[in-house]
Amino acid sequence: MRYMLIIHNDPELHPTPGSPDWDQLMVDYAEFSKQLVERGHAFTGDPLNDPSTATTVRVRDGQTLTTDGPFAETKEWMSGYYVVDFDSLDHALKAAAMVPSAKFGSVEVRPVAEM
Amino acid sequence: MEAALEAVYRADRDRVLARLIGILGEFDLAEEALQDAWVAAVSSWPTTGVPDNPGGWLVTTARRKAVDRLRSASASARRQRAWGELAITWDLGDGSGPIPDDRLSLIFTCCHPALSLEAQVALTLRSLGGLSTEEVAKAFLSSETALAQRVVRAKGKIRQAGIAYRVPSSAELPGRLGAVLAVLYLVFNAGYLPPSGAALVNVDLCAEALRLCQVVITLMPDQSEPLALAAMMRFQHARREARVDAEGVPVTLEEQDRRRWDGAEVAAGLELLDRARAMEPVGPYGLKASIAALHVAAPRPDLTDWAAIVALYDRLLAWEPTAVVRLNRAVAVAMAVSPADGLALVDDPVLARELDGYHLYAATRADLLRRLGRVGEAAASYRVARGQTNNRAEHKFIDRRLRQLEEPTAGPPG
Numbered sequence: 001m002r003y004m005l006i007i008h009n010d011p012e013l014h015p016t017p018g019s020p021d022w023d024q025l026m027v028d029y030a031e032f033s034k035q036l037v038e039r040g041h042a043f044t045g046d047p048l049n050d051p052s053t054a055t056t057v058r059v060r061d062g063q064t065l066t067t068d069g070p071f072a073e074t075k076e077w078m079s080g081y082y083v084v085d086f087d088s089l090d091h092a093l094k095a096a097a098m099v100p101s102a103k104f105g106s107v108e109v110r111p112v113a114e115m
Numbered sequence: 116m117e118a119a120l121e122a123v124y125r126a127d128r129d130r131v132l133a134r135l136i137g138i139l140g141e142f143d144l145a146e147e148a149l150q151d152a153w154v155a156a157v158s159s160w161p162t163t164g165v166p167d168n169p170g171g172w173l174v175t176t177a178r179r180k181a182v183d184r185l186r187s188a189s190a191s192a193r194r195q196r197a198w199g200e201l202a203i204t205w206d207l208g209d210g211s212g213p214i215p216d217d218r219l220s221l222i223f224t225c226c227h228p229a230l231s232l233e234a235q236v237a238l239t240l241r242s243l244g245g246l247s248t249e250e251v252a253k254a255f256l257s258s259e260t261a262l263a264q265r266v267v268r269a270k271g272k273i274r275q276a277g278i279a280y281r282v283p284s285s286a287e288l289p290g291r292l293g294a295v296l297a298v299l300y301l302v303f304n305a306g307y308l309p310p311s312g313a314a315l316v317n318v319d320l321c322a323e324a325l326r327l328c329q330v331v332i333t334l335m336p337d338q339s340e341p342l343a344l345a346a347m348m349r350f351q352h353a354r355r356e357a358r359v360d361a362e363g364v365p366v367t368l369e370e371q372d373r374r375r376w377d378g379a380e381v382a383a384g385l386e387l388l389d390r391a392r393a394m395e396p397v398g399p400y401g402l403k404a405s406i407a408a409l410h411v412a413a414p415r416p417d418l419t420d421w422a423a424i425v426a427l428y429d430r431l432l433a434w435e436p437t438a439v440v441r442l443n444r445a446v447a448v449a450m451a452v453s454p455a456d457g458l459a460l461v462d463d464p465v466l467a468r469e470l471d472g473y474h475l476y477a478a479t480r481a482d483l484l485r486r487l488g489r490v491g492e493a494a495a496s497y498r499v500a501r502g503q504t505n506n507r508a509e510h511k512f513i514d515r516r517l518r519q520l521e522e523p524t525a526g527p528p529g
Binding site: 001003086087088089090092093094109111113 | 227229275276277278279283287
């Protein structure tokens with residue numbers, strides 16, 4: 001079963017790029033991704049740029065409305081995701097707890113709706 | 116015959132349902148199929164007699180009924196898939212062998228921490244206790260519609276989010292077992308201390324919680340915490356006759372008539388606790404049950420070993436560093452050392468902030484002030500506590516305390 005691990009971060013609590021904490025975070029992410037592969041979990045996933053770079057599109061009555069900014073202004077924002085195959089929610093939750101950002105942000109686990 | 120049927124239902128229902136959910140992989144289908152099988156039993160057993168292995172008969176019949184239901188519902192793609200899986204694993208025995216016991220898988224699934232606590236309680240009582248949603252709703256003061264929706268949502272999540280139907284691995288077990296025991300203790304307390312205004316329910320939730328705890332003990336004999344929880348329930352149950360007076364007002368442990376405690380329940384609890392403490396390590400329920408045992412073992416309140424209770428709370432804090440445990444420890448210190456020492460711990464600013472609005476915090480503080488003779492402050496704190504609870508029995512208790520505080524200082528009229 002595939003699950004999306006949606007990583008949410010509070011930028012105030014998140015290490016800033018260039019700091020030693022940031023460098024460590026990158027090392028931890030590389031290690032986490034390596035662990036997934038070594039345990040036979042194929043995955044896709046990427047980090048995302050921050051919400052100041054976001055553009056939101058809505059189509060209403062045939063009109064495309066484009067707004068600057070994310071879909072919702074929140075303190076925590078989605079900063080990346082993984083889509084991974086696990087055999088049950090328990091394994092997905094265990095992996096979610098190992099996502100490096102789980103220590104200061106949060107990781108939402110959502111099953112992929114297989115169509 | 117009806118009595119025989121009823122006995123089979125009580126003895127085998129949860130085991131049969133657990134097995135069916137294991138086979139069919141779906142709560143609703145298993146419940147419906149069991150219902151069908153039950154209807155078949157009621158109509159055929161009076162003529163054929165009760166089968167030698169009624170549980171096996173019910174499982175076999177319910178599986179057939181499930182196939183019928185899946186066939187008639189074959190338009191649904193999801194059910195089609197379930198039907199395919201079912202056909203592959205189909206091995207319809209004659210129902211004479213013992214049913215594999217899937218009840219632990221069922222209880223761990225119902226009490227999965229990915230479900231809301233309310234859904235955990237409702238699912239457990241419905242599937243393992245055989246209670247109706249209406250009965251659960253009444254006992255927990257929820258609206259039946261809202262609870263039914265939560266149950267539907269929880270069953271949907273179990274299926275869609277892939278919550279596995281199995282006993283957790285040993286690495287996950289301590290936390291997951293803790294969740295199961297928390298649900299059972301919640302059920303016990305709902306029976307023991309019904310929320311104010313709760314309608315009288317025709318089910319004994321205390322007995323039900325104890326029975327489910329006994330199932331866990333039987334199926335996980337090498338775990339100490341279920342034994343300790345059962346001991347704790349026994350100790351609490353032993354005091355049920357003495358805990359409220361004729362007017363329904365709670366009586367403190369100190370003021371209870373200990374002759375009204377049930378000696379047989381105490382003995383049963385102590386035996387369970389001995390078995391629990393023979394295993395290492397002693398967990399949070401083991402420590403809480405040990406504290407309760409020191410209370411019930413004291414023939415008079417002033418003979419309570421409060422120093423030992425303080426030491427047990429210190430160990431409990433390592434497992435559960437919560438504000439409520441710290442408050443209870445402060446009470447034990449007040450008894451073991453002095454009310455002033457207890458009050459100093461209660462007045463800790465961090466604790467005060469964390470328990471702000473909790474009526475038992477203000478009530479505990481009031482009691483310590485009362486013991487210190489600080490009458491005015493005690494009364495003020497009792498009034499704060501009174502404003503923080505809607506429970507009428509608690510109001511009566513506090514009003515009585517307030518009158519006692521006023522009596523010695525009230526001057527003669529005129």
